[in-house]
Amino acid sequence: MNLTLTLFLIVVGITLVITGWAARRTRTTVQFWAAGRGITGWQNGLAIAGDYMSAASFLGIAGLIAFNGYDGFMYSVGWLVAYLTVLFLIAEPMRNTGKYTIADVISYRMSPIPVRSAAAFSTVAVSASYMMAQMIGAGSLIKILIPSLDTALKPWFNWTVLGTKLDPSITLVGALMMMLMGGAVLLSFLVLLHFGFNLGGFFDAIAGVKDKATGLNFTEPGILYKYGQKQVLGIDLALLDNVSLGMALILGTAGLPHILMRFFTVPNAKAARQSVAWAMGLIGSFYIMTTFLGFGAATLVGKAKICATVAPNCKPNSNLAAPRLAEYPRSSPRSRSRRS
């Protein structure tokens, strides 16, 4: 059996065992919804960070940087700064209400039936669109990591759902992400090792990568947001795009259900704010690493080679920047000749 698939099934197995063990220990309502409100600050911080750095944010950012250089890094910045909104305005008040769900909090002071209906509707709508993005990311990974599984399951799973291709990976998303976070640290280390821990040399290499359309090098802003080209109402369209992205990142994070619900599980306001501190430390460090992953993939692999199938049918897929970078030492003739 394929090594990736074996590792993968082991992780899924461990997850199921932990879930089964936790389910047997759950007795009361507060245990089911809020883990008995006994989660400590650092545990909760790990949980927030783990939830947050998913396929969309982690693979996505690495890919955006690999394809667009500096402009992709704007996502990393916005997604960390967003936690100040969570820390200042959301975390402690959520904890202090002492409820189980967000709908409970809002309906506390308002008419419960319309509030709960709206909350249920928005949960399903947000989760469905969010899950699509996650599954596309995970599906790309399956294709590259376990090609045989992809081929074998295709006749059953290759449906078109809401205009999006649903890959055979629904239950595997979470497990893959766990492996990716460990992998990201190792991969960043290897990229730096490749450049002999010489950051100057690393940035020289990035500056050597040019974007074809704009002629800018990859350390420069302006590749994804093409400033000074189109105008709307007398304002630069790319600038508006970038500011609007910032607003979505900074205000949107504070509304993510999987982040908000974490604050119901801690015993007091102090633990709520400590969990944000832990999450910010972890998320910030990982997002700085996206520089090494994304720029590393741009310099060592190159946009043209970041795809699921090798040439000549190579269709660039930014979600695969990090996995292709992980493969680099094996696939690159340059490093092989260097070793011999």
Added chain:
Amino acid sequence: MEIDRPPPSQPSGRSEAALGEGGPPGEDVAYWEGLEHTEEFRRLVAARMRFVLPATAFFLAYYFLLPLLNGLVPNLMRTDVIGHVNVAYLFALSQFIVAWLLAAFYIRRANSVFDRLAAAVRDRATRGRRVTP
């Protein structure tokens, strides 16, 4: 007096504990009624606002300065500072540092000041008080 019994001032999150001890679930409502008019509560809200409002204004301004500068003065932002590390990249990195520092300041302030003021509010709530609105 039982020592491990939580003070009857916790918000309704306490209800599952209270059920075990036979306390009526709606009990806390009586304790919270009118608390927002007390001196202690106002002091807590004012202290939080004094920190949170300027800090929020600052981090929003500092964050949006990045896309604005990138769009308005791209040539300045593309200037190399050390080797090929340019102003834009350093400014983006500084966002991480600023976010971490602001979070650290907030947590220090909250642990020392806000928690003490919140304890005073809880204390006031447990002493059955009647406040004129």
